[in-house]
Amino acid sequence: MNPSLEARDLSRNFGTFTALSHLNLKVEGTKCVGFLGPNGAGKTTTLKMFTDLIFPSAGEAFINGISVQKDRKSALSSCGALIETPEIYGSLTPREALELIGSLRGMERADVRSRTDEVLNEVKMTEWADKKVGKFSKGMKQRINIASTLLSDPDVVMLDEPSTGLDPRGMAEVRGIIRGLKGEGRLVFFSSHILSEVVDVCDEVVLIDKGKLLFYDTLDHVNARLTAGGTSVDVEFVRPVSDDDVKGRLASLPGVSGWSRLDGRRLSLVVQGGPDVRSHVLESVAALRLGLVGFHESRSALEDVYLREITSGDS
């Protein structure tokens, strides 16, 4: 079966505030999809309706074609979800907490035991398996939450800002776990407002703002869309560069369509074209022997599109 998530005309109002407005979205197949939007965009509201934690004002959410609102038990049986940062009963150990999840999902005892060891190992919590959760830090609890989500090895994995509460190492590990989940028949749908995280692990991206879908596309398309309009590149030199050098030598390089000064030693160049053109510009700048020490994209393509879409929504 092809795993899928679908929102049909999904809306949610809180009083006069519209948190989500007529969301129509179908995400299908074995892939990792990032669910992006600024704070208050409606990401968590959407995921909560997909897990029946809150109810839609209108519309329906489907997991693998089954309506969550009409048959939550069947719909959620093939889905593992981590919404916000749940708390686990403090007197339970991670092993017992996972045992609870496994038994409620109807897993065989032997499967629960073996999968518990596997998922605790995935989230690097094996040595804490038999300590009470009540004493754990927020980050440790979040690791157990992620382990709980993966325990039954569901086809659909929904994660709501899974790196919340984790230190940088933990965030990197979570990204590694999500990357590892890709393929093998799983659909991973995770919300984030950390663009680098999405670029790092996702194949496709959904962007919403103010409760409305702005776009749903592949990251490749997002990159291509942006490249057509030019890419900003930050260039850094070991010593200050004069305006004469910039105007006379840098701005006239093939592929460079504009520039601005960030400070005495740093410039922002607008490069027309894809990675090949950027590579050529890099070689040309280095050949000028102005003391080049840094050359990198100012923002990711996704970040550019994100800012453009969110900003245009504000106007």
Added chain:
Amino acid sequence: MNATGSPVIARAPGRTDGSLGTTPPSWMQALLMSRYQFRDYLRSRRFLLMIGIVAAISAILIAVIAHYRPAGLISTGAAFFGSAWIGGVGVLIIFSAIIFGGDAIAGEFQNKTGYYLMGLPIKRWSVYAGKYLAAFGASLVTIGVYFVVLLLAGAYFVGGGAIGAGVFESFALVMLYLAAVLGTTFLFSSLFKTSMYGVIIVAIMFLFGFTIVSALVEGLVGVTPWFIITWAQSALSYPITGLPRTAGLSAAGIVVYPTYAQGIGVMLGYFVGTTLGGLALFEREEFT
């Protein structure tokens, strides 16, 4: 390795379509929930607190009886259990309901433990029923300890032969009353998303609220407060004392004591009504 160069997390062997396992029936999930919740209660400080309260009440009672040897109290089994058992168990039921049930539902929202459970393939009523059964079990353990202590004390002070079947019948009735009180407690707890509100409202209602309402209904309106749960509590003693098996009337014509059947009816009514009401509220509550 997958396309991103990361090691792929392999699928679990033995998976059927969708995920590992076949979701059990809802009633079984309720029992599973109750098992883990009961374990949580038994390991909690609140359970130790309840056992401490039972120990304190029992110790004071036994010490007083041993010291003063009140003839009226230790003359017969009915006198002993009618006073010691009935006098203490009413308080224990209310304390248990406050401690185990006051925040049972509200706490799921405030502590965010509900988020851990409610994203699972489980119906809300299974969670509600599981928590209710666990609270009932934990309360029953504490009340059971008090019952056993009093049986031993009764055997010592009055003699084993004086412990009649009525004592056990009363214990069964206590279980029904506990079910009704916990049902009411869960209903109050379902009204709030803050644990403290749930606990405070339950405490106020059972410690003063129902008594005040009963007095007002009797005094001002002149109506028998049969619809107040505490009115039915008198029936707990009937199997032991044997009286009154018929309704007692006050000078104003108010029915002060329920009949045995009325008492059971009110308890059953509360149990069913409040449980359905609490469930209906929990089904509509959102984890915003």
